[in-house]
Amino acid sequence: MAPDFLQSDLYLYGVLPLLIFFARICDVTIGTLRIIYVSKGQRRIAPILGFFEVFIWIVAISQIMKNLNNFACYFGYAAGFATGNYIGMLVEERLAIGKVLVRVFSTDNVADLVQILNASGFGATSFQAHGAQGEVSIVYSVINRKNLPDVQSLLLNFNPNLFYVVEDIRKVNKGIFQATVKPKISIFERWRKGK
Structure with missing residues (x-):
């Protein structure tokens, strides 16, 4: 058949x-x-x-x-x-495999932005540079790609008109990254929480 x-x-x-x-x-x-x-x-x-x-x-x-x-x-x-x-x-x-570099350009003082990113578990480095319109602050942050929506939200809450660029990164050595997985809790700790 x-x-x-x-x-x-x-x-x-x-x-x-x-x-x-x-x-x-x-x-x-x-x-x-x-x-x-x-x-x-x-x-x-x-x-x-x-x-x-x-x-x-x-x-x-x-x-x-x-x-x-x-x-x-x-x-x-x-x-x-x-x-x-x-x-x-x-x-x-x-x-959302891998890591990305978020590069932020601002004419404002970005010390507060660096503090916000650090408080949220994201490493951030800032330095002064000279752009087409004068002095600018640049903030670099290497993050897990899964965390990109969270970082974008922080940036837009800081300044809705902020200019930033996101680039893929092939390899990273060390750094400060927000945990993307929950820490494992032993069975005994779960039982203790229930009491």
Whole structure:
């Protein structure tokens, strides 16, 4: 029964294009993550992702090569590629891998801003510089990318018209970073809190 179903119009023009569509979503999403891990210097994860990316791609393209006159498969392949790019960006944004540099430029005294960032658990360094409109203060802060929305909120609360730039960083050695994971509490401490 299975071979007859695999030759039916329902499979060839309905199920197969959908399978190719979902396969492409998977391999392009994995490919997006692989590129990010390569750019971050993650040598262990990137090759594993690359293996699965190419394996899924070979399976999808082999089905297209078996059905060259099936334009529904072409459509599934192209739509899966486009959707995979979109989903890959969403997943990458959600994972927020790595660290970023936030560089703030201000003509105001930024000692208060440095204090606000430090009090919130973010390391910050400031120095004076000369810009197009005279003296400026520059604040540097290297943060976990997951904390970027929190830092942006602090900056905009400090001054809604503040000019700042965010850049990806490949590697960092030491620094002051806000914890992104909650500290582990032993089972005995949890029991004590309940009493």
